[in-house]
Amino acid sequence: MEKQMQLLWELQGIDAGLDEIRNTQESFAPKLDNIKEDIALLQGAEEEYQGELAAKEVERRDLRDKVEQLKGLIAQSKEKISQIANNKEYFAVLKELEHNQKQLERQDLELTGLVEEIDSIKEQIAENEKELSAKDAEMALEEKAIAAKVATLERKIKSGDRGRKSKTKDLDQTFLRRYQRIRKRFKNAVVAAENGTCLGCNVNVPPQVYIDLLKGQGLMCCPNCQRIMVHRDEASAEKKK
Ligand SMILES: [Zn+2]
Structure with a gap:
């Protein structure tokens, strides 16, 4: 995941x-x-x-x-x-x-x-x-x-x-479609979440949603802005690359 x-x-x-x-x-x-x-x-x-x-x-x-x-x-x-x-x-x-x-x-x-x-x-x-x-x-x-x-x-x-092709071929196609749909509204369809907060809209996500996100329970969207959330560690790990 x-x-x-x-x-x-x-x-x-x-x-x-x-x-x-x-x-x-x-x-x-x-x-x-x-x-x-x-x-x-x-x-x-x-x-x-x-x-x-x-x-x-x-x-x-x-x-x-x-x-x-x-x-x-x-x-x-x-x-x-x-x-x-x-x-x-x-x-x-x-x-x-x-x-x-x-x-x-x-x-x-x-x-x-x-x-x-x-x-x-x-x-x-x-x-x-x-x-x-x-x-x-x-x-x-x-x-x-x-x-x-x-x-x-x-x-x-x-x-x-x-580069896009090499990423999308390994991506779950449902995720990909979801990402593309959200991206029509927000350029940053995927956002980091940190300390219980979605950094896309800066609203706290319900604790259970955040726990699931930390556990890596599937694709998690922010209930407030609908953006796809990734845990901060994953986001920052990629940024350093
Ligand atoms: Zn949000």
């Missing part, structure tokens, strides 16, 4: 190790997901910047056309003005000339502002691209590191599974 309890105790040790390995494996995915999210954000920003840039380039082309047109009109007015004799006509052309010159000044200013905006978008794009390539590199590095870790963990799982 003690042998069976010891096997259960050892099995629990292996299962705890396997749980930890699987938890470690599961922790990798969110890390990669975070980087993927960052990359998606940067790609989205890149698209937005490119769209903005294209729109501004169209605006600039139109504005440049307008400026050229105005320059043409101003040249025409100047040409005309030199050939006018009539006062009334002279002032009309002069007025038009001044109007166009003012318009030209305004549009020149607007064009300068637009060019500055375009330069700033281009800077943002360059900055964004730098961040994006850094994230891509981080992703590649992380994936490589994780692949190496996964390989190590998988080896550990294999060896854990082998």
Whole structure:
């Protein structure tokens, strides 16, 4: 009987190790997901910047056309003005000339502002691209590191599974099923009992149950928490191994 309890105790040790390995494996995915999210954000920003840039380039082309047109009109007015004799006509052309010159000044200013905006978008794009390539590199590095870790963990799982088999083949199958059922509720399905107390829930077990446990009378569960109890000596003997 003690042998069976010891096997259960050892099995629990292996299962705890396997749980930890699987938890470690599961922790990798969110890390990669975070980087993927960052990359998606940067790609989205890149698209937005490119769209903005294209729109501004169209605006600039139109504005440049307008400026050229105005320059043409101003040249025409100047040409005309030199050939006018009539006062009334002279002032009309002069007025038009001044109007166009003012318009030209305004549009020149607007064009300068637009060019500055375009330069700033281009800077943002360059900055964004730098961040994006850094994230891509981080992703590649992380994936490589994780692949190496996964390989190590998988080896550990294999060896854990082998250890598990060697324990379960000698275990009473009723005990094993009971252990597995309890383990769905409590990771520590097998607990030590000491001085009449279950160390799983820290509640005193009825004296008769404790005496039976000491005698090794079959599989003893704590009446309070239902965990399988082993006597402290057996538990600590195994721990020292
Ligand atoms: Zn208990």
